[in-house]
Amino acid sequence: MRTRGYIEKxxxxxxxxTIKNLNLYYGDNHALKNINMDIFKNKITAFIGPSxxxxxxxxxxxxxxxxxxxxxxxxxxxxxxxxxSQIYDKSIDVNALRKSVGMVFQKPNVFPMSIFDNIAxxxxxxxxxxxxxxxxxxxxxxxxxxxxxxxxxxxxKSALALSGGQQQRICIARALAVQPEILLxxxxxxxxxxxxxxxxxxxxxxxxKNYSIVIVTHNMQQALxxxxxxxxxxxxxMIEESKTVDLFNRPQTEQCERYITGKFG
Amino acid sequence: xxxxxxxxxxLALRDTKRQNMQKMTGATIKWTLFVAxxxxxxxxxxxxxxxxxxxxxxxxxIGFFKFLFGTTWDSPSSQxxxxxxxLGSLYVTALATVMGVAIGVFSAIFLHRFCKKRFVGPIVQAxxxxxxxxxxxxxxxxxxxxxxxIQNNLSPDVEGHGILAASIILSIMIAPxxxxxxxxxxxxxxxxxxxxxxxxxxxxxxAEFCVVVPAAKGGILAASVLSIGRAIGETMAVxxxxxxxxxxxxxxxxxxxxxxxxxxxxxREAGGLWLEALIATGILLFVFSLVINFVFMRIRAKVDYRFxxxxxxxxRSPMETLAKSLSVTVLGVGxxxxxxxxxxxxxxxxxxxxxxxxxKSNRKKIKFDVLKxxxxxxxxxxxxxxxxxxxxxxxxxVSSLSWHFLFGEYSVDNPSIKxxxLGSxxxxxxxxxxxxxxxxxxxVYMSExxxxxxxxxxxxxxxxxxxxxIPSIVYGLFGYILFGSIFGWGYSFLxxxxxxAIMVLPxxxxxxxxxxxxxxxxxxxxxxxxxxxxxRTTFRVVVPQAASGILTSVILAIGRVVSESAVLLLxxxxxxxxxxxxxxxxxxxxxxxFYFATQNKEGQAAAAATVLILFVVVxxxxxxxxAKLLSRKTK
Numbered sequence: 058m059r060t061r062g063y064i065e066k067x068x069x070x071x072x073x074x075t076i077k078n079l080n081l082y083y084g085d086n087h088a089l090k091n092i093n094m095d096i097f098k099n100k101i102t103a104f105i106g107p108s109x110x111x112x113x114x115x116x117x118x119x120x121x122x123x124x125x126x127x128x129x130x131x132x133x134x135x136x137x138x139x140x141x142s143q144i145y146d147k148s149i150d151v152n153a154l155r156k157s158v159g160m161v162f163q164k165p166n167v168f169p170m171s172i173f174d175n176i177a178x179x180x181x182x183x184x185x186x187x188x189x190x191x192x193x194x195x196x197x198x199x200x201x202x203x204x205x206x207x208x209x210x211x212x213x214k215s216a217l218a219l220s221g222g223q224q225q226r227i228c229i230a231r232a233l234a235v236q237p238e239i240l241l242x243x244x245x246x247x248x249x250x251x252x253x254x255x256x257x258x259x260x261x262x263x264x265x266k267n268y269s270i271v272i273v274t275h276n277m278q279q280a281l282x283x284x285x286x287x288x289x290x291x292x293x294x295m296i297e298e299s300k301t302v303d304l305f306n307r308p309q310t311e312q313c314e315r316y317i318t319g320k321f322g
Numbered sequence: 323x324x325x326x327x328x329x330x331x332x333l334a335l336r337d338t339k340r341q342n343m344q345k346m347t348g349a350t351i352k353w354t355l356f357v358a359x360x361x362x363x364x365x366x367x368x369x370x371x372x373x374x375x376x377x378x379x380x381x382x383x384i385g386f387f388k389f390l391f392g393t394t395w396d397s398p399s400s401q402x403x404x405x406x407x408x409l410g411s412l413y414v415t416a417l418a419t420v421m422g423v424a425i426g427v428f429s430a431i432f433l434h435r436f437c438k439k440r441f442v443g444p445i446v447q448a449x450x451x452x453x454x455x456x457x458x459x460x461x462x463x464x465x466x467x468x469x470x471x472i473q474n475n476l477s478p479d480v481e482g483h484g485i486l487a488a489s490i491i492l493s494i495m496i497a498p499x500x501x502x503x504x505x506x507x508x509x510x511x512x513x514x515x516x517x518x519x520x521x522x523x524x525x526x527x528x529a530e531f532c533v534v535v536p537a538a539k540g541g542i543l544a545a546s547v548l549s550i551g552r553a554i555g556e557t558m559a560v561x562x563x564x565x566x567x568x569x570x571x572x573x574x575x576x577x578x579x580x581x582x583x584x585x586x587x588x589x590r591e592a593g594g595l596w597l598e599a600l601i602a603t604g605i606l607l608f609v610f611s612l613v614i615n616f617v618f619m620r621i622r623a624k625v626d627y628r629f630x631x632x633x634x635x636x637x638r639s640p641m642e643t644l645a646k647s648l649s650v651t652v653l654g655v656g657x658x659x660x661x662x663x664x665x666x667x668x669x670x671x672x673x674x675x676x677x678x679x680x681x682k683s684n685r686k687k688i689k690f691d692v693l694k695x696x697x698x699x700x701x702x703x704x705x706x707x708x709x710x711x712x713x714x715x716x717x718x719x720v721s722s723l724s725w726h727f728l729f730g731e732y733s734v735d736n737p738s739i740k741x742x743x744l745g746s747x748x749x750x751x752x753x754x755x756x757x758x759x760x761x762x763x764x765x766v767y768m769s770e771x772x773x774x775x776x777x778x779x780x781x782x783x784x785x786x787x788x789x790x791x792i793p794s795i796v797y798g799l800f801g802y803i804l805f806g807s808i809f810g811w812g813y814s815f816l817x818x819x820x821x822x823a824i825m826v827l828p829x830x831x832x833x834x835x836x837x838x839x840x841x842x843x844x845x846x847x848x849x850x851x852x853x854x855x856x857x858r859t860t861f862r863v864v865v866p867q868a869a870s871g872i873l874t875s876v877i878l879a880i881g882r883v884v885s886e887s888a889v890l891l892l893x894x895x896x897x898x899x900x901x902x903x904x905x906x907x908x909x910x911x912x913x914x915x916f917y918f919a920t921q922n923k924e925g926q927a928a929a930a931a932t933v934l935i936l937f938v939v940v941x942x943x944x945x946x947x948x949a950k951l952l953s954r955k956t957k
Binding site: 128153159160164166167179183228234 | 344846849858
């Protein structure tokens with residue numbers, strides 16, 4: 058790791074997630090090994106690395122989606138801003154956590170309902186019943202996700218009728234509708250064509266003004282294009298983490314250098 | 323870090339209160355579902371315990387060996403030897419299975435490879451109709467067509483009832499199941515295998531019979547085992563043509579008895595030790611179905627293991643879903659047909675050997691051409707029987723169909739099926755009101771709330787499947803004694819409805835669970851990621867997507883309730899003309915057919931059968947269309 062300069066010290070104050078000594082096992086498989094890192098506020102952090110290196114697993118730890126996997130065992134601490142204790146503590150309400158740490162998945166998973174109901178699902182979950190209030194949230198979220206103009210006349214239509222890229226933006230809007238602080242994105246563009254990918258990348262760039270974004274990507278160019286910070290993973294370990302430009306221009310470790318220059322992976 | 327974020331709008335303020343409420347309702351929902359699951363399990367236990375509790379002492383009283391190996395069944399002298407009926411069941415089942423599986427497998431091969439593509443769809447539809455024909459209709463067809471045919475053409479000195487007639491009828495009854503499961507198994511074999519064989523110089527029949535059929539043998543075997551289970555448990559159709567003499571089966575034309583026919587025929591008059599001897603017979607039937615079910619599950623596990631490469635994501639077509647659910651509900655099969663993405667390990671060189679000597683090779687090819695002809699014959703037999711059943715019933719029945727017959731007032735001289743129509747409707751109402759909520763709740767609990775890796779869920783599924791494989795006459799016997807004598811209700815719609823509810827419950831659970839399990843996990847994750855609770859995710863996201871499966875299961879249950887006759891004979895009595903009354907005896911469509919047939923009112927029997935078949939066909943078509951409609955809506 059690089060020595061921390063003044064700028065880094067300043068950024069540290071602005072971190073929204075702190076991961077300490079995190080180990081994760083799937084049965085006997087030691088999938089994440091002693092991860093320590095910070096995620097910063099209003100920045101885009103990219104996780105890169107070859108398939109099976111644990112980057113998606115780590116992402117799913119941050120909103121406890123790994124709870125759904127029965128063989129999964131987690132040691133260590135993850136602290137998320139706004140929560141009194143670390144998120145795997147018994148006192149944490151996992152639904153409240155997921156509300157403030159939203160997630161967008163690899164494959165667009167819009168529910169088979171209308172566009173409106175998709176966006177309103179989250180707010181309704183958290184107790185908003187009044188139609189005008191819901192309408193305001195739906196419009197606001199769709200606008201933030203940059204898709205309002207495309208769908209505003211068809212809110213009653215099934216979300217499944219939209220294209221893949223549009224569906225993914227619906228998913229982003231749906232995540233935004235519960236007013237999260239942090240947005241996790243698990244390879245959100247890997248199922249999309251280049252044009253939709255470009256739209257989503259631009260969207261991420263705008264969203265970071267209000268949200269902290271963690272994005273898992275297979276595409277190094279994508280990390281270079283949009284991420285402020287990048288973490289490189291290999292075989293369950295975090296090898297290197299720094300500002301994106303630094304990581305790509307002056308990698309500190311040999312593994313990372315070999316990976317970003319395409320020599321393995 | 324601060325506990326509460328600043329700048330949150332109304333959302334945060336409502337949080338704590340809502341969370342507590344959510345937790346409470348979540349727990350309530352979970353407990354309700356759990357209770358439904360336990361209730362379903364309890365129903366199974368109750369039947370088993372009841373059988374053992376009443377049957378074992380009877381066996382002891384009669385003497386275990388005397389019961390199993392005695393040849394006399396005579397109530398005045400209290401001798402109850404089950405051997406003739408036991409052998410009769412085995413004899414008829416063996417014959418029927420051999421014929422039915424042969425016809426079925428060859429038909430499936432025909433449909434898979436040799437049939438012109440545009441005829442496949444209609445033929446499969448026709449076979450689905452055959453699968454939906456109630457057993458009592460097969461019974462009257464046997465009684466009015468097969469029995470006289472045997473009498474007139476084969477053995478003038480015997481009356482025609484007996485082993486041969488029963489086996490023929492049973493083999494037609496099991497053929498559709500064998501066809502649909504085998505066809506699915508064959509379809510699941512990748513076509514590369516077939517093409518590989520062709521590329522080595524095999525003829526089309528040779529490739530089919532040497533490579534594709536052996537590769538699908540797991541599914542075909544499962545189909546056969548399943549059909550054994552159905553044959554041994556079949557009651558009404560067998561009872562109507564078997565003859566009913568308590569004799570050791572020796573010849574093909576002999577009139578004998580089977581265990582199911584014995585129970586259905588005598589339970590209503592029996593009392594005391596006689597009745598308990600029949601319950602002991604029920605135990606035997608139960609043991610047989612257990613063994614068959616166990617063998618079936620073992621085969622299926624093997625097939626599944628081989629096919630474990632298949633992708634779970636693949637969406638089934640509505641028709642496949644229906645065919646699958648049909649077999650799930652009616653027969654208890656599930657995964658045997660599940661082999662969409664088969665990766666069978668077939669060693670081409672071993673199975674398939676190309677001979678370079680032309681003569682030999684030609685002879686070999688001729689052998690396969692013969693097999694090809696046989697497969698056409700198999701399909702021919704199936705279709706001829708289907709056509710003759712439908713034509714016979716329609717021809718006999720149409721002349722008796724009239725407005726009065728359908729909706730007029732019942733009288734002995736001028737009967738109508740109005741009471742039966744109302745009775746069937748009432749039975750559907752009672753049984754579904756009980757079975758649908760419990761079944762769906764149990765299925766939701768099993769698929770959404772239980773750990774998918776736990777041992778308990780495995781045993782629970784096994785119990786449900788066992789419950790589904792119990793012959794319906796055993797349910798009938800259970801209802802007859804529990805509601806009829808222990809509760810003192812006599813024959814009643816309520817008792818019959820509850821018995822039917824228990825009978826259709828496992829099918830509803832299985833089909834619903836299949837539907838729920840087929841909902842992709844990404845939707846659950848999507849909902850959880852928004853902070854939705856378990857209950858909300860389950861009921862707002864998962865269950866609506868499984869709606870088509872759930873509805874299909876309900877419709878299939880309706881079909882089963884209207885077709886059922888053996889259970890009703892023991893629980894509802896058979897009082898033609900009696901209008902539905904919750905605590906009174908009555909009649910149903912299937913019972914009326916049986917009644918008319920035994921009263922030599924062939925026209926009326928056929929007319930009622932026409933109505934019933936039409937109803938069942940409409941129900942099955944309805945289920946298909948509904949499944950299509952719903953799947954289009956969600957796609």
